[in-house]
Amino acid sequence: MSLKDELTQIRDEGLEQISHTDDLKELNDIRVHLLGKKGPITTALRSIKELPVEERPGVGSYANEIRDDLTNGLTARKEQLEDAKLEAQLESEQIDVTLPAAPVVQGQPHVIQQIIDEVVDLFLGMGYQVLTGPEVEEEKYNFEMMNLPKDHPARDMQDTFYITNDILMRTQTSPMQARTLEKHNFEEGPLKMISPGIVYRRDTDDPTHSHQFHQIEGLVIDKNITMADLKGTLVTMTHEIFGDKFDIRLRPSFFPFTEPSVEVDVTCFNCMGKGCDVCKHTGWIEVLGAGMVHPNVLNMAGVDSETYGGFAFGLGPDRFAMLKYGVDDIRDFYLDDVRFLNQFVKRGI
Ligand code: FA5
Secondary structure, X not given: OOHHHHHHHHHXXXXXXXXXXXXXXXXXXXXXXXXXOOOHHHHHHHHHHHOOOOOHHHHHHHHHHHHHHHHHHHHHHHHHHHHHHHHHHHHHOOOOOOOOOOOOOOOXXXXXXXXXXXXXXXXXXXXXXXXXXXXXXXXXXXXXXXXXXXXXXXXXXXXXXXXXXXEEEOOOOOHHHHHHHHHOOHHHOOEXXXXXXXXXXXXXXXXXXXXXXEEEEEEEXXXXXXXXXXXXXXXXXXXXXXXXXXXXXXXEEEEOOEEEEEEEEEEOOOOOOOOOOOOOOOOEEEEEEEEEEOHHHHHHOOOOOOXXXXXXXXXXXXXXXXXXXXXXXXXXXXXXXXXXXXXXXXXXX
């Protein structure tokens, strides 16, 4: 076989090999083999010197042509394989942007805080200011200025954690009445305030009592406020929190800081007024204390009780939450068990 034919065969076999490989590494091995120092082209070129002088240039330039053909073949195949590799990668790593995103765990206020927020929002809408006060309170505000002098038997109604003789953990949010009355300037308008917060009592924990719970105090003082205003306000709140089907009932009661005083009952959530075990067959459940502010409370805070008067109420949002969601043990709210608390997720906030 002539050297030219040999070169043609090297090219044809080389191009055949190149077209059959699908692997970039293998393609590189082929390149090294065909065009490398020990490859068939180099070997063929070396043997040119054995040809007659007049044939040498022709075979030399033919050998260069063959090398160019192989180089071009290698380059083209390399591009093809790289494109195919990229294509496959793009295909396998495709992201479907229309798929629903993985859910993000979202926090939410505790169910009792949700009730407090609902009540506060309602009263803000009715023009009340929202105030908060100290949980470590002076005995003077918690009792004395609420018309509960020392040794008054009604102090026993709220068993107290004392820190010193004069400082205690407040047993109710009512001291905020005295604190606000002391500061309010009635020349600037009536006093309408709501005060949510935590209170403490030496109550033995049971399904409806906790030693630490929440209260929301409400106070409205102006000229010509009547008990009808109190009832109207409580009916509005009941409808807002529990729904329009719920009614309220006022029962005569006693609080030293209101006269007259009432306990307020809401339609039983369980039987809707028919009577059941939950409401002890009365159809009603007690939710808050209220009344017309006692003149002594106004006078002690420097407000003229001859001119001004009004109503106050104190409700327990923990009990509200029990009623609203039919929870039969108040202590469940404080266990921080997410399986329990997740039942009260407010969808869509
Ligand atoms: C009072 O605390 C009065 N300060 C309320 C008041 C304010 C009356 C203004 C008049 C005018 P009482 O002790 O009843 O009242 O408590 C009020 C509410 O707090 C109760 O109706 C109940 O919902 C809640 N509550 C009382 N004790 C506990 C307790 N140990 N655990 C959970 N909630 C309680």
